[in-house]
Amino acid sequence: MSYKLSAPSRRHTNSYKWDSAPSDDVIPLWVADMDFETYPAITEALQRRVAHGIFGYTRVPDAYYEAVCRWFASRHQWHFTPSDIIYTSGVVPAISAVIKALTLPGDQVIVQGPVYNCFYSSIRNNGCETVSNALIYNKEKLRYEIDFDDLDKKLSHERARILLLCNPHNPGGRVWTRSELTRVAELCCKHGVRVVSDEIHCELTLHDNKYTPFGSLPDELSHGSITCCSPSKAFNIAGLQIANIVCRDAQVRERIDRAININEVCDVNPFGVEALMAAYTDGGEEWLNGLRQYITANYEWLRQYMSEALPHLPVMRMEGTYLAWVDCSAIDETSEEIEERLMREHKVWVNAGSMYGREGEHFIRINMACPRERLVEGLKRIVEGLK
Structure with a gap:
């Protein structure tokens, strides 16, 4: 069709x-x-929900978690379980809660500038210091590349706690390759810095470029990482306010869940739940x-x-x-x-x-x-x- x-x-x-x-x-x-x-199936699902006429607090069903797991497993060969997922109202609230959960005021969060503007505010609002591992602008190839030597140096700082990754990268348009992500993961493991990856643009690859979920890297490199994702960009439903945090480390996930509740972003829109399930299960x-x-x-x-x-x-x-x-x-x-x-x-x-x-x-x-x-x-x- x-x-x-x-x-x-x-x-x-x-x-x-x-x-x-x-x-x-x-x-x-x-x-x-x-x-x-x-996507028309999303509109149809929302119309069915509207017809009910009551819009109270929403319980997120098992089918929601199963839809997220199936989508990423079949489309991107990234396998995780429903228990690895924490839902929330958006990727920015997710990032803010993760920073709150994993840092103390004064800790350093590394970004790769130029990068999505809300990274800076999320870091600042949690009392942390922003450190830029500035991307290299290759003017001949007209693309950004990661400065791995500088990243190694920045990660070695005693107050470095998180690398906030943008994959694919906004605004630079890079879809990081598996080899690039592997090198990032190796350096972060070397220095004990956790990767938090914003993957909201993951479905929007151009030509034959292939998106690699950071969490799909070998377990020894990605187990402690956190991925923030949402159907909002790909399906144009940002106003429905739905997103997911995927974290396979149970102890870290518990800390993030507590921060989600502290930030009061633990309740989601019933329409967001319906829209995600329609996007991920109805073709x-x-x-x-x-x-x-x-x-x-x-x-x-x-x-x-x-x-x-x-x-x-x-x-x-x-x-x-x-x-x-x-x-x-x-x-x-x-x-x-x-x-x-x-x-x-x-x-x-x-x-x-x-x-x-x-x-x-x-x-x-x-x-x-x-x-x-x-x-x-x-x-x-x-x-x-x-x-």
Whole structure:
């Protein structure tokens, strides 16, 4: 069965992405949600749930845990058990709770900048110190690479407790290979630093790039790791607020569960539970594969168009996510100034790279998860503003 992606108007629906714009003539290519309707089986499951008419506190059923385990085992060859899962309301609350569970104020949490902006706030809010193992920008290959020598050094610090990994990487678009993840795991084991992996973009690989769950590495390297995942990005259901923490170490899992309760993010939305089960059990793979093909085609069009219209602003070679990362270092403006000017003068909204750490200062991020004609118009406006 094939599915046609549908993209109805989102204006005046209290959409954070669309209705935060200062005027209706702005094209939003910023925050990371898609303009496509979700997988139809999810909508049908939610309609059945709505028809019941009562929306009290939800008990998460066994079928939920079984769906998560089956999905990752069959699609990604990652095997874990229902008892390894802790559900919560989102990946960011999950990360925050894990940091609370495994650190003390003043401990160091290592990130690989530029990286998802909420990493920084989650670390700061728990009283920890952010340390960046900055990614190497390979300008010839137009991709990021891990600086393993620097990582080894940063992990050796006496206060280093967690490496907060982004796999696949947002905003850089890397889908880390098994060999890269293995090297990361070996260094973390060497120094006794625990890996916490944000894998929310795991389904959104482009071309034939293969996502490797960190938890699927050999047991001696991954047993103590924690993975935070959710169907929210892949199926465009972030507003339903559902995510999972996968941890096979029972003692660590108990500490995380306690932190989840301390942070009061232990109750979840009944619609999120229904949506996850529909996505993972009712044929969501075929819809998802079609979505990935569409986003891949959007990326290839964007890369070609930008290379012809703005050859001095290279686009990172994306392996995953739907977020293009554009090098604007040839422009004598900060990324915040570029974002503000494009919004004010050209009515297109992108993300300033500086929000992802100092390493992102000379970049902008563009959301490609929209109909091609919308992306075309948005890129025309960007080119007009940056040429």
